[in-house]
Structures are given as structure tokens and as C-alpha cells.
Amino acid sequence: MHAFDWLNHQFSFFGLSVYWSDFIGNIFALLTVVLALRRLVISWPVQILGSVCLLVASLNVHLTGNAGRQIIIIVAASWGWATWRRNKANEGTVVVGWASWPVRLVLVAAMIAGTGALGAFLKAMNWSFYPGAPWWMVLCDAWIFTGTVIAMYTQARRYVEFWFAWLAVDLVGVPLAVHSHLYFSGIVYGIFFFMVLAGIRDWAKRTGNQIASPRNGLPEQLEGALSG
Template sequence: MTPWSEAGFQLFGQHVLFTDLVGNVFALATVWLAKRRTIWAWPVQLAGSVLLFAASMTAGLGGNAMKQVLFAVLATYGWWRWARGMRGGTELQVRPATPRERTVLIGVLVVGTVLVAWAFDHFDASWAPLPDAYIFVGSAVATFGQSRALVDFWLVWVAVDLVGVPLAIQGGLWVTAAVYGVFFVMVIAGFRDWLARYRQRSLTQEEAVSP
């Protein structure tokens, strides 16, 4: 990696990468912006993905680095989807996933994790292929759900965070590990907010059609 991607500082005897630090600040901002349902969540996520890609490559986490590439693609897609959904200044309409959508998302998570873990192991792309693959695929599923304005995407992030914290610590990405912990709290808050707004909108619509 280039010198700038390896630059950092010492904190409690650990080398903290600037790319890891700043990239995770952008990642936290993305969650906060997503909770507020603002389209700015996507360009901020795009910028954070570039920085975290460099940090992951430096730490030897190939799966995490590939996740950032996928994030960049999904952020572009989400940006486009939300721009369409908010055309004319309308508020983003969030909703729970249908049973069919949930089945598909869970299926993609399970099958995708197995296939990606095999690829990581076969090509020696990660020292922890299975959890790295789970984070990679789970993050993709969550981001896709976010792009579709599905309330369920917050719950997928919870499942990813539970594996992401110990893996980041083992990889020496201490800032990422700490941010995953903060993510967990913010994700729970985001889920409650989106679900409440969906229920409020549904109630308003029911009252509007009542005789």
C-alpha cells in the first residue's frame, strides 16, 4: 500500500490508521444521515468507502476491502433510488419487507456467505474467510435493503455488527471495532425511528379512508 494509506498514530500501544479513523467517521455520519432519511447519506458513504478500502487492504482484510468496493456500487444505486423516491421534495416512504423479500434476503445472506467464504479461502484473500464473508455479504444485503427503503435493513446491520466487532479487533482495526459498537446503538435507534414513521403513515392512511 502507499505511504498515505499506512499513515497513523499510536494509541494505547496500537497503531491507528488515519484512513480507518476518518473513514469510520464518515461511516457513522452515514448511519446518522440514513436515520434522518436524507439523500446525503449516499455520497458520504461513497467517500467513506474509499478510505475504508485503503484501511482494510493495509490490515490484510481482503473481504472487508471488497465490501467497500461493493458499498461504492450500492451507494451509487441507492443514491439514484432515493433521488427517484424523493422527487418533487416528497419524503422518503419507508416500509417493512414483504415475507417474500425477507425470504430472498435471508437466502442471499446464507448462500452468499458460503460461496464468498469458499472464494476467500481458495484465493487466500482473508485470514478469517467465514466471518469476513458473512460481514461482506451481510453488509451488501443491508445496504441493498437501505436503498429500497426497507425497515428491515437495520436488523441486518445488527447481525453484522455482532460479528464485525471481534473480527475488527483481531485484525487490529481498533477504531473500526469501536465504531461497530457505536453503530449498534445507532442502528437500534434508526430501526425504531423508521418503524415508528411507517406505522404513523399507515395509521394516517387508514384514518383518511375511514368513513
């Protein structure tokens, strides 16, 4: 028996059958949000550990899109970890700011286009849920995947909009997790909703109306082009 096989086992959580991987991964995810709200660099390695567990949980219930999402999170968290460490070393603390309106429009367009493109790909390959899964389920899977990529990018760049991206993910993630019998994930997504609202308030208060500089947002060349 492999050392980590127990992650694939279920236990009863107030009458609900919950995978250990789902449970532990979401505990780490909750801790990640708490640490990110406080702008602590340690939030990134905690997020990586949680995503490893949630990757196992997603594979258990054949959520291919969500499994791929965890891989993206692990890769993006490694990059975000490096950017936050560098920013803290330069500024003495992790400095956050708002994205400019042109950048916001790019992020919204990327969310819509990414969801449509990824949804079509997952549907064509039958890689989301089960063969022949309805379009609405596949698009939900794609929405969460795309939203996570955008959330990870904006978090690494220290945009306040990072919290809004997670809010969009949560609004779809709760019913999808329950429908997929990942009940603990559904509960955690619900808790995330209120923590995200607190995150928006806290980061916004710290920034006022400050717009993130090119160094804190998109690469300088793209930011300059968007800003005219």
C-alpha cells in the same frame, strides 16, 4: 511522496495504533448512519467517501473480503443515491416501509447461501486474511461482505430491514475488527450497534405496519411472484 500516502500511516489513539484511513473512514461511516437515520439523501455521498478510506485501511491489513466489500458499497451507494433522489423528487420525502415476509425469507436465504459460497471461494483462493487462515475467520469475512451487500440493497429500497442487516454485520464485525488490529473500527462497530437500534425504532415508527410496495422493494416481476 503521493498526496494521499498519509492515509497509510498510523497514529496513537488513546494508546491504540490506528491507521488514518481507518479513522477517517469510520468517522464518515458514523456520519452516514446519522444521516440515514434522518433519511437524508446526502448520506450516500458521505458513505462513498468513507468507503474509499476504509478500502485503503482494509488493504493495509490484508482484509481482502472487507476491501471487496468497500468496492461493493461504493457501487451500491451510487445506485442508492439515485433511487433516494428519485423517491424524494416523487414523494417530497424519502418514504420507508417494511418488506413482505416472502422477501424477508429471500434475504435470509441470500445471507446464508452468500456467506457459504463466498467463504468457500475466499478460502480456496487464499484471499481472506492470510494463506491458510482458519475457516471461522474466512466465514466471518464472508458474512460481513454478504451482509453489507444485503444491507446496501435494502437501504436503497428503503426497507426497515436494512437496519437488521447492519445489526447482523455489527455482531460479527466488532470481534473481527479487534482480532485484525483495526481497533478503531471495532469501537465504531460497537457504536453502530446502538445507532442501529435507534434506526430500527425510528423507521418502524414512521412506517407502522406498512408493507413496501413493489416499486419500493424487489423488481415488480419478482415481488409479484414471491407474493403469489
